[in-house]
Amino acid sequence: AQKITQTQPGMFVQEKEAVTLDCTYDTSDQSYGLFWYKQPSSGEMIFLIYQGSYDEQNATEGRYSLNFQKARKSANLVISASQLGDSAMYFCAMSGADGLTFGKGTHLIIQP
Amino acid sequence: ETGVTQTPRHLVMGMTNKKSLKCEQHLGHNAMYWYKQSAKKPLELMFVYNFKEQTENNSVPSRFSPECPNSSHLFLHLHTLQPEDSALYLCASSPTGGPHYEQYFGPGTRLTVT
Numbered sequence: 001a002q003k004i005t006q007t008q009p010g011m012f013v014q015e016k017e018a019v020t021l022d023c024t025y026d027t028s029d030q031s032y033g034l035f036w037y038k039q040p041s042s043g044e045m046i047f048l049i050y051q052g053s054y055d056e057q058n059a060t061e062g063r064y065s066l067n068f069q070k071a072r073k074s075a076n077l078v079i080s081a082s083q084l085g086d087s088a089m090y091f092c093a094m095s096g097a098d099g100l101t102f103g104k105g106t107h108l109i110i111q112p
Numbered sequence: 113e114t115g116v117t118q119t120p121r122h123l124v125m126g127m128t129n130k131k132s133l134k135c136e137q138h139l140g141h142n143a144m145y146w147y148k149q150s151a152k153k154p155l156e157l158m159f160v161y162n163f164k165e166q167t168e169n170n171s172v173p174s175r176f177s178p179e180c181p182n183s184s185h186l187f188l189h190l191h192t193l194q195p196e197d198s199a200l201y202l203c204a205s206s207p208t209g210g211p212h213y214e215q216y217f218g219p220g221t222r223l224t225v226t
Contacts, residue, residue, distance in 0.1 A: 029211070031211055035214060035215075037217075042219065043202075043219055043220045043222070044217060044220065045155075045202060045204070046217075047215070047217075052212055095210075095211040095213075096211050099145055099168060099209075102154040102155040103154060
């Protein structure tokens with residue numbers, strides 16, 4: 001069975017600072033994907049970034065990067081130069097043979 | 113329209129009612145999913161359809177009945193629900209099933225069972 005652990009229920013960060021959201025995972029699959037989603041208060045889940053289990057380089061998408069450490073089963077999300085609009089719930093997720101398994105999320109609040 | 117749409121956005125129903133949630137994707141994808149998001153709990157996968165065939169039923173009670181008439185449409189039929197079924201129900205789609213495709217989510221239906 002797959003498991004995702006997000007150990008930070010909430011975080012407060014000053015605007016323009018970099019943010020690291022932690023995610024560890026557990027799986028017996030050899031091929032899997034790791035994803036980060038953002039969920040604003042409106043409820044919609046917004047895809048941010050993807051990392052494949054066989055990818056050797058860390059994924060980057062604009063201000064988002066994924067710090068993938070396979071041996072440690074870690075897939076942390078880094079947001080550079082945070083903005084007020086980054087305030088939201090952030091979910092780490094893993095995909096295997098059947099759909100996505102989500103963590104409990106981190107509530108990120110960016111302060112001016 | 114673009115992306116994944118869901119209707120209605122909000123629904124209040126009694127325990128004896130029958131209602132349906134609708135999801136439509138305009139992305140040309142072949143896999144569609146239903147998720148349940150309850151307060152303070154991770155998203156829970158309910159159903160998976162890949163090329164209109166149901167490939168996953170994650171031990172969901174029979175009072176939830178999915179229907180996928182084609183690759184663009186997905187329904188969740190609800191009957192005799194319980195108050196604990198109140199939640200945000202999210203629909204998603206991906207190009208196909210499998211672990212390496214991101215899923216695109218709709219805005220969700222906020223369901224309240226009274």
